[in-house]
Amino acid sequence: MAKKTDPVQARGRARTAVGSQSPGARRDAHRRLRTPRAAATAATLAIGLALTGCGAPASAPATTGEPAATDGPIVLTTFSVIADLVRQVAGDRAEVLSLTKPGVEIHGYEPTPSDLVRVHEADLVMDNGLGLERWFKRFVADVDVPHVVLSEGIEPIDIVSGEYSGRPNPHAWMSPTAAKVYVDNAVAALSDLSPEDAEYFAANGQAFKAELDELAERTAAELPDDGAALVTCEGAFSYLARDLGLQEHSLWPVNSDVEGTPQQIRSQIEFVKDNDVPAVFCESTVNDGAQQQVAAATGAELLGPLYVDSLSEQDGPVPDFLSLISHDLDVISAGLGDGPDPGDAE
Structure with a gap:
């Protein structure tokens, strides 16, 4: 043979x-x-x-x-x-x-x-x-x-x-x-x-x-070590949350699944209140309207967008892989820890 x-x-x-x-x-x-x-x-x-x-x-x-x-x-x-x-x-x-x-x-x-x-x-x-x-x-x-x-x-x-x-x-x-x-x-x-x-x-x-x-070492140093929560629209950050010691909560698990239902929004609001989450985030390829409701109901700051499934155009904020990861880590650490101002991550 x-x-x-x-x-x-x-x-x-x-x-x-x-x-x-x-x-x-x-x-x-x-x-x-x-x-x-x-x-x-x-x-x-x-x-x-x-x-x-x-x-x-x-x-x-x-x-x-x-x-x-x-x-x-x-x-x-x-x-x-x-x-x-x-x-x-x-x-x-x-x-x-x-x-x-x-x-x-x-x-x-x-x-x-x-x-x-x-x-x-x-x-x-x-x-x-x-x-x-x-x-x-x-x-x-x-x-x-x-x-x-x-x-x-x-x-x-x-x-x-x-x-x-x-x-x-x-x-x-x-x-x-x-x-x-x-x-x-x-x-x-x-x-x-x-x-x-x-x-x-x-x-x-x-x-x-x-x-x-x-990038990972810098972000880990900027985040609190008490199990801060990463709250997003899509559940796209499970691996990042695991590796940085963060809790994770999202409105929906996968883009193109059911998105932004009243039940999902209520669950997110309860989680943010129960865990005193200071900032919530949403991704560039989805509508952030549901997350705006969460922010308004809890007083959390809505930051982003985070980039996940796509780079930006060449003249945008994340034209390559490393700038995407760096941008997202900066925005997350600004909202949850001691990272740079979100405006500096744009």
Whole structure:
């Protein structure tokens, strides 16, 4: 029986000979490695257009503000936050793209025909996993492209209420500690894909993890050590709360679930009053109207927005992964501890 070959490693070995070539030759070689999928791309796009009636052009751009193409392989991710995390590891040795644009709510995203083209043209596809991209498994089921789950190895925290109770909370990247697992997975996957750049990816990964450690240590020093409570709209901070020793309470467990019901608002108000919570928070991709009611009823200050599922545009407050984590930690520590003024985190 023939030995089964890992598709990422196989494609990486095919690229080993590419690394020593000139930039122009390297670009042509990577293009040739994708050529066998061209027919499948066209066929799938035709089917997608027929089924959806959508006229989206095959050349539609991915996330705005992304860097220009490199000579290396194309890595496609599902949303902007993990795209930038992978980009910090990849540097200039791969082109890292996101299927979704900044500001898009990822949980209930509906892929387009042009997304199918991007997947077929990619050399590697990465998603968060843990049930975040519920549409993704079906989307790539018949696509012959290597696939890596960045949350692999994370110890999951289960959602405790709502429709998805008992399933893993998918927002592990919001903890600087858990995000280091993502970085390690990105280093390993990129090294398999482009072995000649393995040392480069490893060095970038180590530097990135050092910055994450610094953010976590700074925030821990600014927060009270008496079990302060982090009260948000979406329950997206379970991993961060665990690692910083915070209680967590939210209006709803997952975006696109039932949001802001009278019962949820009453529960949040009671929790804030019972725990003397000085500040509550809401996220950038949801309406904060329900949390405004909580703040008005309790006297707590409403701070934010916090960024979770999406980066901002390039000229916004969180154009990259580290600025997103830093911004959120600053806003949280300003509301609950001795952090900088929230206005300084914008």
